[in-house]
Amino acid sequence: MAAERPAKAQAVLFACGMNAVRSPMAAGLFGQLFGKSIYVASAGVQKGDLDPFAVTVMEELGIDISRHKPIDFEELEDLEGLNFDLIVTLSPPAHHKALDLTRTIAADVEYWPTVDPTGIEGSREQRLDAYREVRDSLLAQIRKRFGRAGGGNE
Numbered sequence: 489m490a491a492e493r494p495a496k497a498q499a500v501l502f503a504c505g506m507n508a509v510r511s512p513m514a515a516g517l518f519g520q521l522f523g524k525s526i527y528v529a530s531a532g533v534q535k536g537d538l539d540p541f542a543v544t545v546m547e548e549l550g551i552d553i554s555r556h557k558p559i560d561f562e563e564l565e566d567l568e569g570l571n572f573d574l575i576v577t578l579s580p581p582a583h584h585k586a587l588d589l590t591r592t593i594a595a596d597v598e599y600w601p602t603v604d605p606t607g608i609e610g611s612r613e614q615r616l617d618a619y620r621e622v623r624d625s626l627l628a629q630i631r632k633r634f635g636r637a638g639g640g641n642e
Contacts, residue, residue, distance in 0.1 A: 496634075497574040499527040501595075503582035506536025507558035509619070510578040510602050513542050514626045516551045521630060529572070530556075531564040533581045539606065545619040561585055570595070576633075578602040578626075600629050 502514040511530035518528045535558045546553045564570065570589060575597045577583035586597045602625065608618035 497526060497572075497596075499572045499574070500529075501564075501570075501572040501575045502528070502530045502578065503532065503561070503575055503586055504530075504578040504602070505532055505581050505604070506534050507532030507560065508536035509539045509542045509604065509606060510622060510626070511582075512538065512553050512556045512558070513546060513623050514576065514578065514630065516546050516553045516556075517549075517623070517627050518630055518634075520549070520551050521636065522634070526634075529564065529568070531559055531561050533560065533579075533585050535560045535563065539619075541605070541616060541619045545616060545623050548620075549623070561589070574598065576600055579604065598633075600626075602626065 500518065502511040502518070504510040507530055511532060515528050515530040518526070522528070538553070538556050538558055543554050559567070561570070570593050572593075572595050575586040575589070575595050577586050577597060577599050579602065583597070583599045589595070590597055603618075603622055605615070605618035605622050608615050
């Protein structure tokens with residue numbers, strides 16, 4: 489019988505390259521779905537500046553990430569420790585960083601390859617559409633992996 493990951497984590501970290509787009513969006517979506525029933529945070533391999541397009545597309549769903557302060561793994565560890573039982577990585581650099589961390593912390597790591605929408609060129613609406621696609625993809629993956637809030641886990 490193959491070992492399966494636990495259906496319900498107690499503390500989840502979403503990680504990407506700069507903690508400016510994908511991981512804060514994922515953490516915001518997760519927080520909206522699960523409230524305080526599961527602890528969630530986000531971090532990046534490096535610290536960037538919060539992307540205004542990410543803020544805009546999250547506001548469309550009633551989620552305010554405008555006060556998010558991007559942090560890197562080291563800063564997160566200094567502030568609150570790395571007491572997560574699941575790290576969901578959204579970019580290759582974050583995945584490598586998380587795998588390095590699991591040498592010293594007991595956490596499962598899942599890799600969800602997620603497009604970085606910051607490189608998309610075009611009109612404002614075309615760029616926002618790219619961010620919406622990332623947001624909607626993350627929401628679908630969160631629902632698939634964790635179920636819906638208040639629903640049972642299989």
